[in-house]
Amino acid sequence: MARKQSPSVRTTLYRLVDVPILLDGVRSKYTDENSDFSWQYVIVNDREALLVTGVMVTQLVRWADTLQQLTDHTVEIGNRIAAAALLIRNGDDAAWALTYGMGFHLLEQAKVDPGFGQRIAIRTVDPNELNSLTRTTLDYRSRTDRLSIPSGEHLRGFGVSDFGELVTRLVAKAKIEGLTAGANPLVIRGADALNMPLGRRPDALLADLDLIDSILNLQAPAELEVLEQLVAIKNQTKLKDRLESQLARKLAGHDIGRLALSWPHEQIDENGTPSSYRLISAGREHGFVQDGIPDLDSLLAPLGGLDPEDRLAKLDRMRIVLFRDAEGEEAITSAIAARKWLAFETYEDGRCYCLHGGSWYLMASNYAEKLSRRVQEIFERDPGISLPDWPADGDEDEAMYNTRAAQSLGGTLMDQKLIHTGLHRHGIEACDILLSEGELVHVKDIDKSAPASHLLAQALVSADALLHDEEARDEFRAIVERSRGDVSEMTTPIRSVILGVARKARPISAEDLFTFTKVNLVRHVASLEERGVQVFVVPIMRP
Numbered sequence: 001m002a003r004k005q006s007p008s009v010r011t012t013l014y015r016l017v018d019v020p021i022l023l024d025g026v027r028s029k030y031t032d033e034n035s036d037f038s039w040q041y042v043i044v045n046d047r048e049a050l051l052v053t054g055v056m057v058t059q060l061v062r063w064a065d066t067l068q069q070l071t072d073h074t075v076e077i078g079n080r081i082a083a084a085a086l087l088i089r090n091g092d093d094a095a096w097a098l099t100y101g102m103g104f105h106l107l108e109q110a111k112v113d114p115g116f117g118q119r120i121a122i123r124t125v126d127p128n129e130l131n132s133l134t135r136t137t138l139d140y141r142s143r144t145d146r147l148s149i150p151s152g153e154h155l156r157g158f159g160v161s162d163f164g165e166l167v168t169r170l171v172a173k174a175k176i177e178g179l180t181a182g183a184n185p186l187v188i189r190g191a192d193a194l195n196m197p198l199g200r201r202p203d204a205l206l207a208d209l210d211l212i213d214s215i216l217n218l219q220a221p222a223e224l225e226v227l228e229q230l231v232a233i234k235n236q237t238k239l240k241d242r243l244e245s246q247l248a249r250k251l252a253g254h255d256i257g258r259l260a261l262s263w264p265h266e267q268i269d270e271n272g273t274p275s276s277y278r279l280i281s282a283g284r285e286h287g288f289v290q291d292g293i294p295d296l297d298s299l300l301a302p303l304g305g306l307d308p309e310d311r312l313a314k315l316d317r318m319r320i321v322l323f324r325d326a327e328g329e330e331a332i333t334s335a336i337a338a339r340k341w342l343a344f345e346t347y348e349d350g351r352c353y354c355l356h357g358g359s360w361y362l363m364a365s366n367y368a369e370k371l372s373r374r375v376q377e378i379f380e381r382d383p384g385i386s387l388p389d390w391p392a393d394g395d396e397d398e399a400m401y402n403t404r405a406a407q408s409l410g411g412t413l414m415d416q417k418l419i420h421t422g423l424h425r426h427g428i429e430a431c432d433i434l435l436s437e438g439e440l441v442h443v444k445d446i447d448k449s450a451p452a453s454h455l456l457a458q459a460l461v462s463a464d465a466l467l468h469d470e471e472a473r474d475e476f477r478a479i480v481e482r483s484r485g486d487v488s489e490m491t492t493p494i495r496s497v498i499l500g501v502a503r504k505a506r507p508i509s510a511e512d513l514f515t516f517t518k519v520n521l522v523r524h525v526a527s528l529e530e531r532g533v534q535v536f537v538v539p540i541m542r543p
Contacts, residue, residue, distance in 0.1 A: 008197035045202040062327035121190030125172035134169035248308035257346030289328030383536035438495040507539035
C-alpha cells in the first residue's frame, strides 16, 4: 500500500523587503534577456507570484585540465545544478521567497530581510529544546562560533551570556498551533532564512505564510529575549547615513570604533566546508580563485588609496564567493556582499551601534540599562584594600607606581615578571602586585577604552592560565619564591583579581567606561566567578 503523502514539505523560506515589483527580488543576471533562466508571473491561489527556474551550467570543470596534464587523456566533464525560486506577494512592498536546489543564488541579497528566520524561531521554539545556535561575541575578540547539542538543551546549556553576544542562527524544536504540519513538535532552523515544513497545496501554503507573518508581531518570550538584545535599524535613512559615514572613515584608517572580520556562518555552513574563494571587485565576475578563506587584510586591500566615500562605494560593489573545491568550480555560497563579512561598532548620540551581516543594530535600551547596572554593582564591591594615589605631575610611570604600591600594601612586585609556558611562549604577566591569600592586582593608567580592554584581557588570560595550566602555576610559584622566599601561604594560586584603574582629573567610575569595555568587564567577571574567583575594581586617585 502506497504511503500517504504528507500535507506539508520542508521548505526554505526568505522574507524580501522593498520589492514593490517582485522582479526586484531576483538578481538581474538571471532575468535579463541573455540569461538561460526563465521567469514568469504566476498566481498562487489568489496571490501574485514570480517563478524563476533554470540550470546553472559549467561546461568544463577547472580540474579537467589538471587531469589531462597528469594522464595525457582528454577530460571533458561539466556540472549541471538546478535552481528555482518562487516569490509570492506579501503586502505592497514585501514578498516571500521559497527556494529550491541552488535557488538561494537567484535572490537579490540586498532585499533579503536579515534575521527573519531567527525572529520566527525565537517566538515559536521550546526554550528547553534548543539544538544549535550560532553566536558572534561583540568584544575585542569579535569571534563567531556555532554550538550544537543534538539532544536539545535550555539556553543556559549553550553558555550564552546576557551581554555582548549576537545570536544569528537557531535550530530547535517548536510547536506551532494552526500550522499545516500539525501540532506535533517539529524542528525549525532560523537565520536569514527559515527552514520548516510548509503546506504543499496553495491554500495551505498561504495559510502557513499568513501564520508566520502574524508571529513576527509577537513579543519574544522572556527566556529567549536575550537573543534579541540588539535591535535592527530600519527605515531611518538619516541615521544610517551618519553611521555609514563613520564606517567610511574607519575604512580610510581613522580611529573610530572597532572593525573586524565576521564570518557569516549562517550563509555558509549549511552548504559545506570551503576550500577557496573568489573576491569579485567592481563588477568583475571572474576574479582569480584564492586558496583558503578571506581575512580582513585581503578584503580591505582593494580599498587602499581611495577617499573614504569611494572606499565605501567600492566595498558595496565587492562580493565574495566560497567554493567547496580548490579550483573554484563548485560554489557553496551565493556572491555574498563584502560588507556582510565586516563587524563594526561605533557610537552616535551617545548610543552604541553595531554593523553585523551587512545591517545596523542598536543595543536595546533595556540591554544597555542592565549592562550599566551590572557594571555599577562590580564597582561597588569592597575588596578590603585601597590603592595609593598616583601623582599627576608625570614624574611617576606605571612601573614606578607599581613598586611604590607593592611596598604600601605589603605585597610582592610582579610587574614585568613573565611566565613562559608551552601555550604562552612569548610570556604573560600574572599580575602587577601579588598580595597574600592569592590576590592578584592589575594596574592600568587609562584615558581611553583600548587600554581598559587590554587590562581586562590581561587579567582574564593570566587567571585562566593559573587556574588551568600546571606549568603556569609552577612558573608562578618559582617567581614568587625568588621574589619573597616563602610560598608556604600559597594554598591556591588565585582567589581574587583586583583591577586598579587610574585616570587623570578624577577617579574612573562605572559610567565612564565605553559600552564595549563594559561588555568586556561583565563577561570577564562572569567567566572568573564561574571558577570561584572574585573580581573587584578599585579606582586610583590621580589628582
